[in-house]
Amino acid sequence: MANLILLLGDQLTHDISSLREGNPDKDCVLMVEVMEEATYAWHHKKKIAFLFSAMRHFAESLKEEGWTVDYVQLDDEENTGSFSGEVERTLKRRDAEALLVTSAGEYRVQEMMEGWEERFGLPVRILEDDRFICSREEFREWAEDRKQFRMEYFYREMRKKTRLLMEDDGEPTGGEWNFDQQNRKPAKQDLFMPTPHQTEPDKITQSVLDMVSERFEDHPGKLDPFWFGVTHEDAQAVLDQFIAEALPCFGDYQDAMLKGEKFLYHSLLSLYINAGLLDPLEVCRRVDKAYRDGKAPLNSAEGFIRQILGWREYVRGVYWLKMPDYVDMNFLDAKRELPEFYWTGDTDMACLKAAIDQTLEEAYAHHIQRLMVTGNFALLAGIDPKAVHEWYLAVYADAYEWVELPNTLGMSQFADGGLLGSKPYAASGNYINKMSDYCGGCKYDVKQKTGEGSCPFNSLYWEFLIRNRSKLEDNPRMAQMYSTWERMSGDKQEAYLETAKAFLGQL
Ligand code: FAD
Numbered sequence: 001m002a003n004l005i006l007l008l009g010d011q012l013t014h015d016i017s018s019l020r021e022g023n024p025d026k027d028c029v030l031m032v033e034v035m036e037e038a039t040y041a042w043h044h045k046k047k048i049a050f051l052f053s054a055m056r057h058f059a060e061s062l063k064e065e066g067w068t069v070d071y072v073q074l075d076d077e078e079n080t081g082s083f084s085g086e087v088e089r090t091l092k093r094r095d096a097e098a099l100l101v102t103s104a105g106e107y108r109v110q111e112m113m114e115g116w117e118e119r120f121g122l123p124v125r126i127l128e129d130d131r132f133i134c135s136r137e138e139f140r141e142w143a144e145d146r147k148q149f150r151m152e153y154f155y156r157e158m159r160k161k162t163r164l165l166m167e168d169d170g171e172p173t174g175g176e177w178n179f180d181q182q183n184r185k186p187a188k189q190d191l192f193m194p195t196p197h198q199t200e201p202d203k204i205t206q207s208v209l210d211m212v213s214e215r216f217e218d219h220p221g222k223l224d225p226f227w228f229g230v231t232h233e234d235a236q237a238v239l240d241q242f243i244a245e246a247l248p249c250f251g252d253y254q255d256a257m258l259k260g261e262k263f264l265y266h267s268l269l270s271l272y273i274n275a276g277l278l279d280p281l282e283v284c285r286r287v288d289k290a291y292r293d294g295k296a297p298l299n300s301a302e303g304f305i306r307q308i309l310g311w312r313e314y315v316r317g318v319y320w321l322k323m324p325d326y327v328d329m330n331f332l333d334a335k336r337e338l339p340e341f342y343w344t345g346d347t348d349m350a351c352l353k354a355a356i357d358q359t360l361e362e363a364y365a366h367h368i369q370r371l372m373v374t375g376n377f378a379l380l381a382g383i384d385p386k387a388v389h390e391w392y393l394a395v396y397a398d399a400y401e402w403v404e405l406p407n408t409l410g411m412s413q414f415a416d417g418g419l420l421g422s423k424p425y426a427a428s429g430n431y432i433n434k435m436s437d438y439c440g441g442c443k444y445d446v447k448q449k450t451g452e453g454s455c456p457f458n459s460l461y462w463e464f465l466i467r468n469r470s471k472l473e474d475n476p477r478m479a480q481m482y483s484t485w486e487r488m489s490g491d492k493q494e495a496y497l498e499t500a501k502a503f504l505g506q507l
């Protein structure tokens, strides 16, 4: 044998660099289910089941293509439980000249891989993960000499590079780079709300589900019903259905939230893209084509492409630029423990209950629920950003540190002091009421500003601004809020602070 190719659980891509570099006639692919990966975060049961089933299906498809695959299941007797242990065990069994891997998504794993050459005494080739549209090096060059990074400018560079939604004269299609002005509509109940494509569990998935329910019983979340796709074909079907049914309204209702509607017009593609079952550039091209074929309006196509071509690439760039220190940042010095209800949904706040309940059921919540409900609450309440990060990394099927950490710690908790976003995403109950229908069924009154029964977001919002005044008041985007505070009567200010204090005291 020439090379041993280690393929990680989020590298389920046929033309990934390690497989492109390998030779199916001579090399052996190693895939391992290991406790170290299944427990480094307290992963949702559905996330573990999705990944193990997708890994098993991918291994089968590689064998069909003619590859030799060593696949180690979690319950295999000799499984050592870690990547390093399994590589070591395989090297004893198979006589490899070199180890071939595509770089890891997470810093923790990349660091481990970088120690293998010395540890195992054989050449280890770590190849670029070119499934990303912007390489780590390219992002570093873009970021050099910039004090603050702004996604919008990075995104324009990516539009020019890929020619997505670009005209021949070099201008952006429609004459603007961004159509977000049209994208902030609250949604209303709609009998024709699309449902994402669902996949029936096959034999492989069923046996993974049995194993996960037995071995990970104490992990958060519900395992049933399990309807995630687990193959490239399943993921394509989800993409096809999204483009046909939901994309046309994606832009308009991107920021909306509705009771009982877990998915609205969102795509549910992140778990497939992040695991390698869909290619991000291909997904964007399909959306560009849908616009050109007249099947989706420009605000939807542009808004969607920006999430992948812009945000997804941008947060990955920031992660690799700023790790390993990034994870320890805590600009606002927030120290409170994460409330227990994040793990149970047991709260009277209807918006939080809806977002958390569906997270525990589906391992999914859409962006505005993550940012403006669970994230906003943690920010206002001053929860330790590391605890918030650990929660997000655990509960979502699409969560890997490279994408989750900058979104949570940077965008949502402002713990990086404004490196990723220009101001904290802090909002009172008024925002949630405008963008959702949650408040109607809530024990709290969103219109009541202070005192018992008032919406907690209302008083927490002002207490947050005052608690963090020395760090935020010089931010030009916050100036208006501080001047509103100054114009309030002393009694009103005191009522806000007292109400927030009473709420936080019993949290
Ligand atoms: P859609 O709304 O349909 O968006 C389309 C695609 O755009 C997504 O599939 C995703 O690939 C990409 N995308 C959208 N927004 C972002 C973003 N901010 N960063 C990166 N990609 C984006 N996304 C993850 O993939 N993994 C995470 O662990 C994760 N953690 C998050 C934590 C917080 C606190 C916040 C605020 C956001 C997080 N996001 C994360 C980003 C975003 O919320 C999810 O990508 C999105 O909700 C996934 O659902 P969807 O596929 O239906 O997305």
Ligand code: DLZ
Binding pocket: 007, 008, 009, 010, 011, 032, 033, 034, 035, 037, 038, 039, 043, 047, 048, 051, 104, 105, 106, 107, 109, 110, 400
């Ligand atoms: C998330 C995850 C889980 C739960 N289990 C495994 C596993 O057993 N084997 C594996 O190869 N990958 C798993 N993963 C995904 C990895 O955590 C992911 O590949 C790394 O974090 C990327 O750096």
Ligand code: SF4
Binding pocket: 349, 350, 351, 352, 428, 429, 430, 432, 433, 438, 439, 440, 442, 443, 444, 445, 446, 455, 456, 457
């Ligand atoms: Fe959430 Fe406040 Fe509305 Fe209740 S009243 S749903 S707590 S925003």
